[in-house]
Amino acid sequence: MTSIQLRTAALVAVCMSVLLVLGGVVLVIVLRRAMTAQFDDALIARAAALQSLTRFDGTKVEMDFAGEAMPRFARAARQPGEAEYFVAWVREGSEWRVLERSESLKNDAWPPATVPDGPASIRDVALPGGGAGRAVMIEFSAPHERDEESEQHGDKAAAAPAASTAPAPAVRLLVALPRTPLDRTLSVIGWCIASVGGALALASIAASRWAVGRGLVPLGDLSRRVQSLGPETLNARFESAGLPAELRPIAEQLSALLARLEEAFEREKRFSAAASHELRTPIAELRMLLEVAASQPRTGQEWSRTTETALGVLARAQSLCETLLRLSRAGAADPAPGAEARTQVGPVLTEQAARAIAMHGGDARLVRIDADETLVARVESATLAAIVGNLLDNALRHGDVAPDDPVIVRAHLVADGVRIDITNSAPALTNEDLAHLFEPFWRKDASRHDQRGFGLGLAVARTLTRASGGEIAVRHDSARAVKFSISLLPSDGRR
Amino acid sequence: MRLLIVEDSTVLRDSLAQGLREAGYAVDAVADGKRGLIHAQTTDYDVIVLDWMLPEMDGVTMLSRYRAWASDKRIAGGGAAVLMLTARDTLDDKVRGLTTGADDYLVKPFAFKELLARVQAMTRRRHGQSSPLVRVGPLTIDTAAKAAHITRGAVGRGGADVPVDLSPREYALLAYLAARAGKPVTRAELEEHLYDDRSQVFSNAIDSAVAALRAKLSAAGGAECPELIHTRRKIGYVLKEGVP
Numbered sequence: 001m002t003s004i005q006l007r008t009a010a011l012v013a014v015c016m017s018v019l020l021v022l023g024g025v026v027l028v029i030v031l032r033r034a035m036t037a038q039f040d041d042a043l044i045a046r047a048a049a050l051q052s053l054t055r056f057d058g059t060k061v062e063m064d065f066a067g068e069a070m071p072r073f074a075r076a077a078r079q080p081g082e083a084e085y086f087v088a089w090v091r092e093g094s095e096w097r098v099l100e101r102s103e104s105l106k107n108d109a110w111p112p113a114t115v116p117d118g119p120a121s122i123r124d125v126a127l128p129g130g131g132a133g134r135a136v137m138i139e140f141s142a143p144h145e146r147d148e149e150s151e152q153h154g155d156k157a158a159a160a161p162a163a164s165t166a167p168a169p170a171v172r173l174l175v176a177l178p179r180t181p182l183d184r185t186l187s188v189i190g191w192c193i194a195s196v197g198g199a200l201a202l203a204s205i206a207a208s209r210w211a212v213g214r215g216l217v218p219l220g221d222l223s224r225r226v227q228s229l230g231p232e233t234l235n236a237r238f239e240s241a242g243l244p245a246e247l248r249p250i251a252e253q254l255s256a257l258l259a260r261l262e263e264a265f266e267r268e269k270r271f272s273a274a275a276s277h278e279l280r281t282p283i284a285e286l287r288m289l290l291e292v293a294a295s296q297p298r299t300g301q302e303w304s305r306t307t308e309t310a311l312g313v314l315a316r317a318q319s320l321c322e323t324l325l326r327l328s329r330a331g332a333a334d335p336a337p338g339a340e341a342r343t344q345v346g347p348v349l350t351e352q353a354a355r356a357i358a359m360h361g362g363d364a365r366l367v368r369i370d371a372d373e374t375l376v377a378r379v380e381s382a383t384l385a386a387i388v389g390n391l392l393d394n395a396l397r398h399g400d401v402a403p404d405d406p407v408i409v410r411a412h413l414v415a416d417g418v419r420i421d422i423t424n425s426a427p428a429l430t431n432e433d434l435a436h437l438f439e440p441f442w443r444k445d446a447s448r449h450d451q452r453g454f455g456l457g458l459a460v461a462r463t464l465t466r467a468s469g470g471e472i473a474v475r476h477d478s479a480r481a482v483k484f485s486i487s488l489l490p491s492d493g494r495r
Numbered sequence: 496m497r498l499l500i501v502e503d504s505t506v507l508r509d510s511l512a513q514g515l516r517e518a519g520y521a522v523d524a525v526a527d528g529k530r531g532l533i534h535a536q537t538t539d540y541d542v543i544v545l546d547w548m549l550p551e552m553d554g555v556t557m558l559s560r561y562r563a564w565a566s567d568k569r570i571a572g573g574g575a576a577v578l579m580l581t582a583r584d585t586l587d588d589k590v591r592g593l594t595t596g597a598d599d600y601l602v603k604p605f606a607f608k609e610l611l612a613r614v615q616a617m618t619r620r621r622h623g624q625s626s627p628l629v630r631v632g633p634l635t636i637d638t639a640a641k642a643a644h645i646t647r648g649a650v651g652r653g654g655a656d657v658p659v660d661l662s663p664r665e666y667a668l669l670a671y672l673a674a675r676a677g678k679p680v681t682r683a684e685l686e687e688h689l690y691d692d693r694s695q696v697f698s699n700a701i702d703s704a705v706a707a708l709r710a711k712l713s714a715a716g717g718a719e720c721p722e723l724i725h726t727r728r729k730i731g732y733v734l735k736e737g738v739p
Contacts, residue, residue, distance in 0.1 A: 276582060276584075277548070277582040277583070280582040280603050280604055281504060281507075281582060281603065283603075283604045284504075284507060284582070284603035284604035284605065285504055285506040285507045285510070287604045287605075287606070287607075288506075288507055288510040288511060288514070288604075288607055289506055289510045291510075291514070291606065291607040291608070292510045292511075292513050292514035292517070292607055293510075295514060295517065295607065296517055309506055312506075313506055
């Protein structure tokens with residue numbers, strides 16, 4: 001079962017059914033006991049009535065039973081449950097003699113066994129007619145006939161038994177009533193409870209399903225909205241207001257996740273489109289160059305020029321592939337450099353500044369370095385060189401750099417490591433541009449054939465910095481200048 | 496026919512321009528959208544080959560501004576036919592390019608032959624031709640093969656086809672006159688469509704070219720061939736069979 005609604009509804013229905021069954025059983029037991037107790041009271045009342053008919057006249061015990069007064073004892077059972085029975089015994093010496101039997105017994109030898117030895121509590125018995133009954137045995141001494149008469153006349157003095165009067169023998173009276181009416185009533189009550197319980201159990205299944213369904217509507221809505229998500233709907237967000245408290249954190253987390261996913265998806269899409277464009281361009285150039293060249297007979301000089309141009313295109317394509325590989329490898333590198341990766345920052349900065357100056361005209365005034373020569377950071381020397389080299393190339397290629405407005409490189413110790421700041425004028429860069437600066441292939445100009453680079457240098461610098469356990473950030477240092485800040489681990493590797 | 500290439504890749508731009516010039520087109524080439532728009536607004540190009548991602552102004556922006564300008568100026572057909580070139584190959588990109596006003600779309604990298612075929616088809620459509628074969632009396636011009644011949648004897652009844660040996664410039668002149676067959680074409684219009692910015696055009700260049708073309712048509716058609724290129728005084732020329 002995969003549906004929470006079905007599972008919860010089934011659990012609720014099962015629980016309700018079990019509770020109904022238990023309640024029904026308890027109710028039946030209580031009712032049975034109460035009705036049986038009531039029945040037993042009636043049985044004892046019958047026995048007491050029969051006891052009151054017993055007399056002792058000083059010599060023998062008599063029972064003044066009249067069938068008309070108690071017709072159920074007088075008639076035989078035509079159907080189970082109609083007749084009632086009694087047998088009275090009187091003690092004569094060590095024997096018990098039958099004193100009286102109800103007419104309903106006719107000639108039935110009942111009770112079938114010998115006379116019960118002594119009075120017992122109320123018990124279930126088998127009746128002569130074959131039905132089930134309930135019987136009570138009482139033992140008593142039959143009252144003197146004279147005593148009763150005196151009591152009736154209110155002569156208390158005469159009521160005292162005469163000393164000469166012989167003691168009355170013990171009498172045992174067994175009275176049995178059919179329990180068929182009781183069983184029938186209990187059966188009807190049982191069936192009623194079972195029927196109502198079954199109907200309630202069925203109703204509880206439907207009710208629980210409805211109630212659970214209603215309760216899970218917000219979850220269902222959320223589920224449907226999640227199902228409808230796709231690459232085209234990553235801009236969707238889940239409104240948490242109005243949702244149940246249990247679902248609110250899920251909706252908020254989903255919205256946050258979607259925002260991150262959308263950002264990553266867009267970034268990846270831009271990267272794929274840009275990479276695809278960059279890789280297709282040299283192919284298109286080469287193909288067009290060679291197809292046009294081959295479309296007509298050419299002189300050796302023309303072929304030489306074509307070959308030279310083709311090699312230039314290939315060199316650029318090769319450089320692009322190598323940069324992309326570097327970016328990919330840097331991204332897959334271990335996140336933290338080992339303890340042996342300790343690099344003196346100053347010499348690397350000087351070396352990279354000299355290289356960058358040589359590549360961009362050779363004027364040493366274009367870069368100014370302010371660094372403590374003894375500063376050491378936990379980073380591979382080649383990695384630091386690549387990071388700084390890319391940032392300096394970027395500044396000299398795209399920045400508004402001049403001998404009187406150079407790139408300023410400053411390295412210093414900060415509380416949590418080593419910081420290298422590279423600042424240069426770049427008045428054209430807006431705050432919005434800064435958000436895209438580290439994206440692969442991003443260039444301020446839409447043109448992708450800018451011979452000044454692929455737009456990968458800053459992406460490589462950031463990937464390498466992060467792979468070294470550091471971070472790189474960019475912000476406007478003034479209205480005209482931007483500052484790149486590289487944070488590196490200190491030499492002991494602890495922040 | 497005169498084409499404009501707006502492409503920022505130097506290698507691609509130069510190769511395309513060279514290939515199209517060798518195919519008989521007059522070609523101007525610029526590297527950015529701003530200059531492309533200025534060129535498109537000042538010269539009556541037949542086809543513009545336009546890259547999408549350009550410096551200064553991207554291709555889509557340039558195209559939409561060009562179409563808006565052509566609409567304002569009530570230029571017939573909305574201006575030149577535009578073939579968009581780009582490395583963007585998603586359906587959305589193609590739809591966006593075409594809905595902005597491009598007449599065709601080609602994804603990089605592409606074959607030069609395909610580009611040439613598309614340019615030819617676009618120039619035909621621009622001049623209302625559905626077939627690459629244009630017939631004016633006994634003269635037949637195959638714009639796909641860039642060749643012409645004259646049928647001697649009864650056309651379509653076993654007459655002999657005599658090819659006309661034309662230089663690329665002469666073919667371009669004949670093709671343009673054939674595209675406007677029956678309508679007079681001014682010398683200025685011919686100059687605009689036959690010579691690009693690199694050409695040095697002398698004042699009598701068109702007259703000289705027409706004279707050379709007439710001579711070749713006459714040589715191929717023989718004495719029975721009627722005059723096909725007629726002079727309209729103070730106007731220009733018209734290509735048609737019979738008396739002007």
